[in-house]
Amino acid sequence: MPISSFMGLETSLRGLLAQQRALDVTSHNIANADRTGYTRQEAVMAAAPALAVPGAFQSGGTGQLGQGVDVQAYRRLRDSFADLQFRAASMSYGDGATRASALDQVDDAFGEPSDSGLNAALSTFFDSWDALAANPESSAAKQVVVGTATALASAFNALDGRLAALAGNAATEYADLTGPNGAVMNAAGELQRLNVAIRDAVQGGGSPNDLLDRRDEILDGLSQLGQVSVTDVGNGMISVQFGDAASPLVDATNAVNAPVGMTAPGGKLGALLGVQATIAGYRTSLDTVAAQLAGAVNAAQGGTTFFTGATAATLAAGVTAAGVQTTGTGAAGANELARAVAALRNGAVQAGYADLVHTMGADAATADRAAQTGKALVDAADSRRQSTNGVSLDEEMTNMVRFQRGYQASARAMSTMDEMLDVLINRTGRVGL
Amino acid sequence: MRITDGMLTAASLASIQRSQSRAFDAQEQVTTGRRINHASDDADGAARAVRLRGQLAGIQRQGQNADAATSWLEATESALGEVTSILQRARELTVQAGNDTLSATNRAAIADEIDQLLESVRDQANTALDGRQLFSGAQTSTRPYAAGSDGYLGGRSGQDVVALDIGPGVSVQVNTPGLALFGEGTAAADGAVFDTLRTLSAEIRAGTTPNLRALDRNMTAIADARAAAGATQNRVDAAKSRLQDLETATTKLLSDTEDADMAKAILTLSTQQSAYQAALQSGASVLQHPTLMDFLK
Numbered sequence: 001m002p003i004s005s006f007m008g009l010e011t012s013l014r015g016l017l018a019q020q021r022a023l024d025v026t027s028h029n030i031a032n033a034d035r036t037g038y039t040r041q042e043a044v045m046a047a048a049p050a051l052a053v054p055g056a057f058q059s060g061g062t063g064q065l066g067q068g069v070d071v072q073a074y075r076r077l078r079d080s081f082a083d084l085q086f087r088a089a090s091m092s093y094g095d096g097a098t099r100a101s102a103l104d105q106v107d108d109a110f111g112e113p114s115d116s117g118l119n120a121a122l123s124t125f126f127d128s129w130d131a132l133a134a135n136p137e138s139s140a141a142k143q144v145v146v147g148t149a150t151a152l153a154s155a156f157n158a159l160d161g162r163l164a165a166l167a168g169n170a171a172t173e174y175a176d177l178t179g180p181n182g183a184v185m186n187a188a189g190e191l192q193r194l195n196v197a198i199r200d201a202v203q204g205g206g207s208p209n210d211l212l213d214r215r216d217e218i219l220d221g222l223s224q225l226g227q228v229s230v231t232d233v234g235n236g237m238i239s240v241q242f243g244d245a246a247s248p249l250v251d252a253t254n255a256v257n258a259p260v261g262m263t264a265p266g267g268k269l270g271a272l273l274g275v276q277a278t279i280a281g282y283r284t285s286l287d288t289v290a291a292q293l294a295g296a297v298n299a300a301q302g303g304t305t306f307f308t309g310a311t312a313a314t315l316a317a318g319v320t321a322a323g324v325q326t327t328g329t330g331a332a333g334a335n336e337l338a339r340a341v342a343a344l345r346n347g348a349v350q351a352g353y354a355d356l357v358h359t360m361g362a363d364a365a366t367a368d369r370a371a372q373t374g375k376a377l378v379d380a381a382d383s384r385r386q387s388t389n390g391v392s393l394d395e396e397m398t399n400m401v402r403f404q405r406g407y408q409a410s411a412r413a414m415s416t417m418d419e420m421l422d423v424l425i426n427r428t429g430r431v432g433l
Numbered sequence: 434m435r436i437t438d439g440m441l442t443a444a445s446l447a448s449i450q451r452s453q454s455r456a457f458d459a460q461e462q463v464t465t466g467r468r469i470n471h472a473s474d475d476a477d478g479a480a481r482a483v484r485l486r487g488q489l490a491g492i493q494r495q496g497q498n499a500d501a502a503t504s505w506l507e508a509t510e511s512a513l514g515e516v517t518s519i520l521q522r523a524r525e526l527t528v529q530a531g532n533d534t535l536s537a538t539n540r541a542a543i544a545d546e547i548d549q550l551l552e553s554v555r556d557q558a559n560t561a562l563d564g565r566q567l568f569s570g571a572q573t574s575t576r577p578y579a580a581g582s583d584g585y586l587g588g589r590s591g592q593d594v595v596a597l598d599i600g601p602g603v604s605v606q607v608n609t610p611g612l613a614l615f616g617e618g619t620a621a622a623d624g625a626v627f628d629t630l631r632t633l634s635a636e637i638r639a640g641t642t643p644n645l646r647a648l649d650r651n652m653t654a655i656a657d658a659r660a661a662a663g664a665t666q667n668r669v670d671a672a673k674s675r676l677q678d679l680e681t682a683t684t685k686l687l688s689d690t691e692d693a694d695m696a697k698a699i700l701t702l703s704t705q706q707s708a709y710q711a712a713l714q715s716g717a718s719v720l721q722h723p724t725l726m727d728f729l730k
Binding site: 364 | 434435436437438439440442443444447469471472473474475476477479480481482483484486487488490491494495497498501564565566569570571572573574575588591592594595596597598601604608691724725726729
């Protein structure tokens with residue numbers, strides 16, 4: 001079978017086109033080099049199907065004549081295992097960072113150790129009782145006792161109020177994130193649309209690299225909010241299970257289900273739930289301290305209601321200066337009841353409060369460390385991932401030169417072919433003219 | 434490992450942020466002078482600081498109580514000292530009155546003087562410190578021996594003790610009950626100071642030989658009360674110096690717990706600042722590092 005004289009031109013043309021596509025991919029990589037979430041691509045080139053030439057050899061065998069090169073695919077260089085690692089790290093970082101930031105605010109609310117916290121108010125309160133014991137006839141000293149008691153009760157009220165507000169903030173943020181227009185549902189809607197677009201492209205035989213990047217980016221964002229597990233359901237589509245919600249966020253039929261009834265979603269959302277429980281625990285302890293204070297002072301006051309309310313939120317000074325009891329004997333200078341209250345100093349109340357500060361401080365410190373570790377892990381996982389899917393400009397430059405040279409060489413081959421044909425067409429048969 | 438441009442920038446940004454955060458912590462320690470600025474800086478230390486601050490406030494307040502106790506005891510001692518002098522004078526007069534050569538007029542003069550001495554004793558028994566009666570038991574707002582009526586008006590059993598706390602679990606009785614020393618006053622034959630002086634005056638006026646035994650007993654009782662007040666004062670002084678030691682020790686412990694070691698903190702700060710600068714420098718050179726692009730023609 002004869003081979004077309006122009007086949008060499010076609011072969012060179014394939015080379016030119018393939019190198020040009022490869023250069024296109026290189027410039028796409030360069031253009032997206034600094035975009036987060038971008039995965040570098042490469043043009044996968046392979047030899048074009050060879051032309052079978054029967055009787056090409058003297059032996060009579062069939063020869064295989066190469067026909068140049070083709071671009072087979074535009075490949076996305078991504079390591080899905082690195083994605084899993086990154087998402088796991090991102091989830092624990094989301095948890096640690098959210099918890100650390102919330103508990104930092106709790107730490108600020110306590111403001112211990114300082115000259116202005118609840119502990120200082122307790123000391124001032126007991127100081128005023130000691131001063132009254134030294135001067136039991138003084139109505140000014142009684143007035144001071146009522147003043148310090150009011151200040152102490154407000155310190156309890158204010159601290160409890162701050163804690164309640166912080167827990168409330170966490171609850172609101174959780175509701176916002178998981179609500180109809182929250183980050184989770186927005187991500188779910190976009191995943192749904194991307195699933196459709198990717199399926200269409202895949203069914204059309206294409207490789208929608210940039211849509212896949214976008215989908216991975218959304219999954220990365222979701223993984224910071226909670227536990228994400230992805231299942232491939234074919235045709236390029238995925239279903240996504242989020243947190244410990246009963247039904248998948250995006251299910252196998254590509255329907256979106258709101259993430260309701262989660263108790264331990266992990267990530268930032270898990271931390272927002274956990275922080276609420278932690279703060280509720282602090283408030284219970286603070287209530288215990290307040291109840292202890294009210295109970296002990298009221299008992300020491302001979303059963304009169306010096307403090308009303310038995311929780312941190314409701315504690316209040318329930319007496320006027322005239323109602324402050326210094327003695328049960330009626331003698332103006334006797335001070336046994338004032339001394340009884342003063343003797344409560346450094347007792348169970350302050351010990352209980354110091355324990356609460358200890359617990360809170362230890363929790364906040366643990367959360368801080370977890371956030372730092374989480375950040376380091378996320379950075380490391382991201383770095384590992386970048387190592388595979390990031391763009392290296394040096395590499396792209398090298399490729400650029402490589403493909404440019406390839407293009408030049410193909411062009412040269414084409415000119416050579418052209419000259420050959422020139423000889424054949426224009427000069428053959430003109431001998432002697 | 435394949436290194437990409439994104440990895441280099443992310444790594445240098447992360448290390449710049451890390452050193453900046455460490456430099457910030459070091460700076461906070463230096464500017465506040467405290468190692469523990471938040472409970473989360475050191476939970477154990479913070480809880481200890483909270484307890485120590487409570488203890489320190491109690492110690493300082495009890496120091497003030499000790500000062501108040503000292504005022505009580507000093508005023509009591511000085512009043513009883515005056516009473517001793519007065520009784521001394523009464524004794525001299527009584528001895529003088531025992532001389533048979535004295536005329537009835539002379540004896541009457543001596544008896545008058547003893548009556549005056551009784552009034553002086555009343556003045557001392559009504560001594561008040563900052564408006565608080567010293568010898569009235571716990572009824573500190575009531576003059577124990579009002580002029581004219583003479584009977585004891587202060588606190589009796591159950592209302593006769595004024596105590597102050599001068600240390601953790603340490604309390605002292607600061608008052609000296611006047612009833613036991615000076616007696617009921619009016620016409621009661623209780624052998625106490627007022628009764629004794631009144632009896633002496635009557636005996637001298639009547640010309641009978643005055644009996645000194647009761648007066649001597651009273652003087653001994655007053656001296657005992659002074660000694661007791663002195664002994665209490667010694668206890669208070671000892672407690673006060675113990676409180677001062679405790680305050681010094683607690684303050685030091687608190688400082689050790691929550692204050693920054695300034696030399697170390699400043700050194701750490703300058704180390705961290707150098708590290709931050711180095712991170713910035715290396716970051717700058719990473720961000721502007723040459724690529725192959727710079728060499729391709």
